[in-house]
Amino acid sequence: MCGIFGITDNKDASKLTYVGLFTLQHRGQESAGIVTDDGGTLRHNIGMGLVSEVFTKDALESLKGRSAIGHIRYSTTGSSHLKNAQPLVLDSVLGQVAVAHNGNLTNADALKEKLQKGGAIFQSTSDTEVILHLMAKHRGRKLEDTLAKNLPKLEGAYAFLFMAPGIVIGARDPNGYRPLVLGKIGKSFILASETCAIDVAGGTAIRELAPGEMVVIQGGKARFRRFSPVKDFTRCIFEQVYFARPDSSVAGRTVQTARYEIGALLAKELKNVKADIVSGVPDSGTVYALGYSKESGIPYQTVFMRNHYTGRSFIQPDQRLREFTAHLKLAPIRDVIQGKTIILIDDSLVRGTTSRKIVKSLMKAGAKKIIMAIASPAIISPCYYGIDTPNKGELIACRMSTEKIRRFIGADKLHYLSLGSLVSACGGRRDRNFCVSCFTGKYPGKGGL
Numbered sequence: 476m477c478g479i480f481g482i483t484d485n486k487d488a489s490k491l492t493y494v495g496l497f498t499l500q501h502r503g504q505e506s507a508g509i510v511t512d513d514g515g516t517l518r519h520n521i522g523m524g525l526v527s528e529v530f531t532k533d534a535l536e537s538l539k540g541r542s543a544i545g546h547i548r549y550s551t552t553g554s555s556h557l558k559n560a561q562p563l564v565l566d567s568v569l570g571q572v573a574v575a576h577n578g579n580l581t582n583a584d585a586l587k588e589k590l591q592k593g594g595a596i597f598q599s600t601s602d603t604e605v606i607l608h609l610m611a612k613h614r615g616r617k618l619e620d621t622l623a624k625n626l627p628k629l630e631g632a633y634a635f636l637f638m639a640p641g642i643v644i645g646a647r648d649p650n651g652y653r654p655l656v657l658g659k660i661g662k663s664f665i666l667a668s669e670t671c672a673i674d675v676a677g678g679t680a681i682r683e684l685a686p687g688e689m690v691v692i693q694g695g696k697a698r699f700r701r702f703s704p705v706k707d708f709t710r711c712i713f714e715q716v717y718f719a720r721p722d723s724s725v726a727g728r729t730v731q732t733a734r735y736e737i738g739a740l741l742a743k744e745l746k747n748v749k750a751d752i753v754s755g756v757p758d759s760g761t762v763y764a765l766g767y768s769k770e771s772g773i774p775y776q777t778v779f780m781r782n783h784y785t786g787r788s789f790i791q792p793d794q795r796l797r798e799f800t801a802h803l804k805l806a807p808i809r810d811v812i813q814g815k816t817i818i819l820i821d822d823s824l825v826r827g828t829t830s831r832k833i834v835k836s837l838m839k840a841g842a843k844k845i846i847m848a849i850a851s852p853a854i855i856s857p858c859y860y861g862i863d864t865p866n867k868g869e870l871i872a873c874r875m876s877t878e879k880i881r882r883f884i885g886a887d888k889l890h891y892l893s894l895g896s897l898v899s900a901c902g903g904r905r906d907r908n909f910c911v912s913c914f915t916g917k918y919p920g921k922g923g924l
């Protein structure tokens with residue numbers, strides 16, 4: 476999971492890219508980078524940490540140029556290290572080219588081995604570098620032709636932003652796993668992982684790129700070009716469940732609306748369950764709980780105070796840090812909890828360790844009973860498309876029945892949302908509009924099989 480943002484033909488290109496990346500910060504917190512096109516020379520500033528830590532006012536001012544692309548990283552492939560931070564910039568036979576990537580290439584290792592046998596020297600351990608070497612080896616007349624030749628060789632998930640002097644190109648993989656939206660602000664075009672970044676930068680979203688489509692922005696104009704035949708549109712459903720910001724729009728509806736609807740459908744699935752209050756694990760659980768409350772008539776109450784300054788536990792790569800921050804960030808509100816039967820909603824249940832801590836802390840604060848409702852089905856299989864779900868051995872639903880998991884987390888009842896309800900709340904049809912592989916173990920396309 477990463478965030479990408481790009482803008483063309485704008486005097487404030489680096490500053491607006493900063494704003495865009497700052498808005499997308501929830502998608503990754505390890506590193507941040509911006510590359511600008513300063514009249515034919517690519518300038519870059521890339522560092523480890525949050526967007527606000529990497530870029531000072533001076534750093535932004537030194538990034539001159541009217542077009543920019545930027546990236547925030549959460550590593551799923553390649554170690555957490557500056558040499559893997561993006562955008563990657565390569566000086567090669569193609570001239571200067573920069574690339575920012577969100578996703579995971581499932582055939583990167585095989586391609587890398589082949590390229591290395593042919594003499595390619597890799598500078599990073601990130602899968603993204605593979606596309607730059609492919610491009611240097613198999614060139615077309617123009618950058619977009621080079622991409623049209625090479626992108627079909629990649630398998631897996633990608634939303635890419637490429638930049639070379641005078642041109643910015645966005646491309647989305649033939650399944651559309653990872654999001655990429657085109658927007659506009661005045662005469663400038665914007666490309667971003669989520670519509671919220673376009674909104675906050677003052678622009679308007681035009682449309683998502685279609686799977687297997689690229690948009691070429693050059694000379695103040697944007698052209699669409701297909702580089703791969705249409706496959707099933709299988710965008711990652713976890714964007715709505717967890718990753719995307721509630722004010723972003725995915726598949727034609729805002730994430731907030733989808734989450735509210737998910738909560739209402741959970742209430743329908745649990746219609747015979749009695750409780751005093753319904754609540755959510757902050758932050759994403761709150762909207763689910765509000766939807767549940769409206770549908771069921773059970774009052775909503777906030778049971779946890781969240782400390783917002785600890786980062787998101789799920790997206791910190793180090794297990795030791797993950798457990799520490801999970802413990803630190805949620806404080807139970809005793810008066811609301813004491814003596815109550817609580818329906819508690821969380822977005823997903825991955826390892827079970829966080830849910831166990833949460834249930835324990837509510838019981839310690841005096842709760843009578845905890846009914847744990849999960850706003851997604853059981854995760855039974857890993858993600859090969861760029862989301863950091865653990866391997867099968869660590870996925871609790873892979874090892875235990877729902878009843879065993881209930882006992883492990885210490886809840887009085889455990890319920891997962893059905894897949895049909897999830898897909899319908901997100902506005903799609905099962906196995907048609909969304910990737911749901913981590914719930915089914917069936918993977919569209921070749922990657923991950």
Ligand code: SF4
Nearest residue numbers: 711858862910912913
């Ligand atoms: S496997 Fe799951 S997390 Fe990965 S892309 Fe598919 S739905 Fe998203």
